Amino acid sequence: MTDLWTLLVGPFAEFAFMRRALVATLALAISAAPLGVFLTLRRMSLLGDAMSHAVLPGVAVGFMMFGLSLPAMALGGVAAGLLVAAIAGVISRATTLKEDASLAAMYLLALAVGVTLISRQGSQLDLLHILFGSALGVDAQGLLLVAGVASASVITLAALYRGFVLETFDPVFLAAAAGRSWQRGWLWQQIFLMLVVVNLVAGFQTLGTLMAVGLMMLPAVSARLWHESLAAQLLNASVQAALAGVAGLLLSYHMDTPSGPTIIGCAGLLYLMSLLISPGGWLPQILKRPHRVG
Numbered sequence: 619m620t621d622l623w624t625l626l627v628g629p630f631a632e633f634a635f636m637r638r639a640l641v642a643t644l645a646l647a648i649s650a651a652p653l654g655v656f657l658t659l660r661r662m663s664l665l666g667d668a669m670s671h672a673v674l675p676g677v678a679v680g681f682m683m684f685g686l687s688l689p690a691m692a693l694g695g696v697a698a699g700l701l702v703a704a705i706a707g708v709i710s711r712a713t714t715l716k717e718d719a720s721l722a723a724m725y726l727l728a729l730a731v732g733v734t735l736i737s738r739q740g741s742q743l744d745l746l747h748i749l750f751g752s753a754l755g756v757d758a759q760g761l762l763l764v765a766g767v768a769s770a771s772v773i774t775l776a777a778l779y780r781g782f783v784l785e786t787f788d789p790v791f792l793a794a795a796a797g798r799s800w801q802r803g804w805l806w807q808q809i810f811l812m813l814v815v816v817n818l819v820a821g822f823q824t825l826g827t828l829m830a831v832g833l834m835m836l837p838a839v840s841a842r843l844w845h846e847s848l849a850a851q852l853l854n855a856s857v858q859a860a861l862a863g864v865a866g867l868l869l870s871y872h873m874d875t876p877s878g879p880t881i882i883g884c885a886g887l888l889y890l891m892s893l894l895i896s897p898g899g900w901l902p903q904i905l906k907r908p909h910r911v912g
Contacts, residue, residue, distance in 0.1 A: 629871045638756045639867055642824050643881065645768035646833055647859030650817040652775060652852045654838030656810065659786050659848070663835060668725040669811075670818045670831040672702035674732025677822060682735060688759050692819050699815035702728050760823045767820035771813050781806055783848065825878040832882035833859050840889040843898035858888050 629636045657666050676698025680690035702724045709720035756764070775782070785806040814834075821830030837858035841851040866881030873880075893899050 625872070626868065629868065635756070636867065636871065638758070638761050639824065639877065640864065642756045642761050642764040643833075643863030643867060644860050645764050646817070646821050646824065646830075647837075647863050648856050649768035649771040649775075650821060650830075650834040651837045651841075651855035651859040653771070653810075653814055653817060654834040654836075655841060655848070655851045655855050656782060656786055657814070657835065658838050658842055663839070665721065666814060666818070666831045666834050668721050669699050669703065669815055671725040671729040671732075673699040673728075673815065673819055673822065675728050675735065676701075677819075678732045678735035688763060688823060691822075692763060695819040695822060696815055698728065699818065700812070703811055703815075756824055764820045764824065767816050771817055774809070774813060778806075778809065782810060785810075825881065829878040829882050832885055833862065836882065836885040836889050837862065840885075840892040840896075843892045843896035859885065862888055 630640055654663075654666060657663055673695035676694030676696065677691045678694075679698075680687065680692070680694030684690035703721070706721040706724045709724075713720075817834065818830045821833060824830075825833060837855040838851070840858055841854035844854050845851045862885035863881055866884040867877060869875065869884070870877040870880040895901055
């Protein structure tokens with residue numbers, strides 16, 4: 619029992635940086651994973667990945683101007699993410715390209731620009747920190763940012779839940795009920811996009827710009843294999859994200875591995891288990907198939 623306590627609870631009880639990392643990861647699990655569920659239901663799963671790359675130039679500009687200043691990099695990341703999304707939307711409306719194609723082109727360009735800027739201004743360690751994060755290095759300022767974003771996201775999602783659900787499943791009805799369909803539809807989409815961007819920016823310090831989307835999307839995709847109802851998917855996604863966060867932090871501490879990739883690796887293992895044993899997974903589907911006799 620003592621060994622189990624030392625293994626699972628000891629690191630959090632003994633070290634303040636582990637407690638800060640735990641709180642930050644759990645806050646992201648509560649706020650980011652439900653957004654991932656809505657992204658999967660909207661068939662916009664790759665949008666999260668695109669936006670996680672799109673914030674990098676803004677983070678890089680904030681880093682170049684103010685160094686490793688979290689508020690500056692966060693503001694730059696939010697601005698860059700929204701700008702890339704807006705440009706992609708303009709390109710899709712002005713040309714024959716669809717929005718997913720224009721967004722893919724823009725986020726690749728943004729990623730290249732961001733990596734180049736950080737590489738020229740900072741060290742290799744700075745680049746790795748921004749790309750892959752360091753949950754074990756979350757300070758009080760970073761924890762305040764994550765907690766603030768998570769709280770605001772949860773409150774906003776709860777207050778606008780009905781509108782998000784209608785906009786996801788029945789946008790025509792929402793447009794008819796609201797009037798001025800394009801304006802109201804655009805407004806709901808922009809609010810939702812803002813929530814996605816700020817959660818990705820909040821997660822970049824702990825998980826990095828390349829890894830932050832993993833805690834948003836992997837639990838959400840996995841939750842769809844377990845449940846059909848939206849409420850159950852939202853809860854399941856947050857629980858899986860929290861479990862992946864706790865397990866990833868403990869493995870990172872005991873095995874001396876990078877915390878961000880380790881957390882996402884744990885989320886990936888939960889996803890693989892869901893693929894195998896969940897009601898929508900491989901084994902139940904095999905067992906449901908009728909067996910021929912004779």
